[in-house]
Amino acid sequence: xxSTKSVSANATATAPPPESRQKTSLxxxxxxxxxxxTGDWELEQTDEGQAYRCPWCHTxxxxxxxx
Numbered sequence: 001x002x003s004t005k006s007v008s009a010n011a012t013a014t015a016p017p018p019e020s021r022q023k024t025s026l027x028x029x030x031x032x033x034x035x036x037x038t039g040d041w042e043l044e045q046t047d048e049g050q051a052y053r054c055p056w057c058h059t060x061x062x063x064x065x066x067x
Contacts, residue, residue, distance in 0.1 A: 024036055024038075025037070025039075026039075026052060026061055026062060027061070028054040028056065028057065028059055028061050029059070029061065030054065030057050030059040031054060031056050031057040031059070033054050033055070033056045033057070037052075040055045041053065041054070041055065041061075042054075042055055042058070044060075046063065048063060048065055048066065049063065049064050049065040049066035050063070050064045050066070051063045051064075052064070
């Protein structure tokens with residue numbers, strides 16, 4: 001007898017994110033630092049609004065327009 005195993009076309013081999021990860025977390029693409037939006041990010045006032053900088057490598061990871 002032959003058996004068949006079905007696998008979704010969208011299946012991936014990566015593990016799901018940890019349950020403890022917050023949806024409001026920011027991630028630095030340069031060094032991998034991760035922290036909540038209200039965490040340890042350096043906020044810099046710019047002409048366009050605010051820029052969030054990584055406290056580890058100082059990369060700007062997000063710019064938000066002024067309200």
